[in-house]
Amino acid sequence: MLLMGESINGTRKQVAEAIQARDAEFIKTLATDQVAAGAGLLDVNGGVAGGDEVADISWLIETVMSVTDMQLMVDSASPVALDAGVRAIIAAGGKVPFINSISGEQSRIDAVLPLVEKYKCPVIGLCLSDEGIPPTAEDRFAVAKQLYDLCTGAGLPGEDLWIDPLVMAVSADSTAAQVTMDALKLVKERLPVRTTGGLSNVSFGLPNRALLNRTFVAMCAGLGIDGAVLDVRNKAMMANIKAIEALRGEDNFCGGYLKAHRAGILE
């Protein structure tokens, strides 16, 4: 399972402050902590309200790349910042990054598809259209199919499109998580893409969110989800991930699980 570390995100208060203050040590620690915790990819989002996002994401990328050569994921609402981020990484000799994200919204397709075509970047595809997040699994699948057609048409291998079926809060709609799982199942069955998700929305408004979040990750893992966007520094979540990897046969002789046990991560 590809663990996409979510912590370098300018929409979070502490990170926004570090970006504004150009506190490189804070950002470097966020990067190295996530690498040490087992991330396989680092999301980098420079979206500080009122900031200069191109300058911010460029500084973030440079800072992160000074301490790790792990693959990055450039995450922005701004196509200009996405382009600048991808260029900065490639210019510095880094691995071609992921782009977070494209969706079925026309404005997003117009802005991001050219970047996918130009850089052949792996890309997150959100099951979201101009009408919002479709309420049914079939309609979310339809967005996934549209993105698959567009991205492969632009020369991207299907396996580099990472579909996120999206999830809403079960507190607002009891069927919210099941619709996401049904959409995930359809995508896994019908499209040669990969799948991921930022799954923590599911628990919004409920007590013990961590329990719901890690249970939902396990349920999606049973359905074969290929990646997840999460806080790899959360010990209980990582214990859950180690168990998932052992149970999916992705951990030969349970070596990673036993190592995590010896390191005290499973307690």
Next chain:
Amino acid sequence: MLLMGESINGTRKQVAEAIQARDAEFIKTLATDQVAAGAGLLDVNGGVAGGDEVADISWLIETVMSVTDMQLMVDSASPVALDAGVRAIIAAGGKVPFINSISGEQSRIDAVLPLVEKYKCPVIGLCLSDEGIPPTAEDRFAVAKQLYDLCTGAGLPGEDLWIDPLVMAVSADSTAAQVTMDALKLVKERLPVRTTGGLSNVSFGLPNRALLNRTFVAMCAGLGIDGAVLDVRNKAMMANIKAIEALRGEDNFCGGYLKAHRAGILE
């Protein structure tokens, strides 16, 4: 999800001692504790080594039925004890019980299928043949299909056959859990039966078994497993189940989850 309480089992030392000593209070407490914890069915196994299993299971059933009218599951390696148990329950006016279990072993088919035909009892069907537990998901599915044909041929509705795809320890074979999940998926896709499992074998030989067990239940729940044989008195497992039910949309407005939170079960 149908929670099959596993605790009244004569192969466990404390329960065996209680059966031998005819300690009714101990058994009654096991029954009422499981009902209070949220079981939807109580497994009753009188298999004490060297005991008179027909007498033992009859006493167990009478004892349990004195404190609860919850549906029971008669569990025995002995067809005579199964028959005696089912008869005792029906004679006492109880709900038609489950039988645990039939399998693809010819001797078991010969012994248990007539009981299924006679009583139309819901029955657990183990994906196990005379050659043992098939190593591939397709071969486990083949046993499930054979049991489906036999049981429906004997007049049992398909939905009353509860297929257990069986699981071995991942410590011995890294693919063990994934094979079980693949078999579960095939059964869910192709047969109008229900599915369940005693899933705790999966963690045999590894540290923090509880973590692996509850993660595996969640992964199987993502795939749509309909029931599970488990210790409903285990708080961490029940927290996991409450999260699963909320996430599968089986818990309107998350009422059960919130109630469990207020009762302190989710901590």
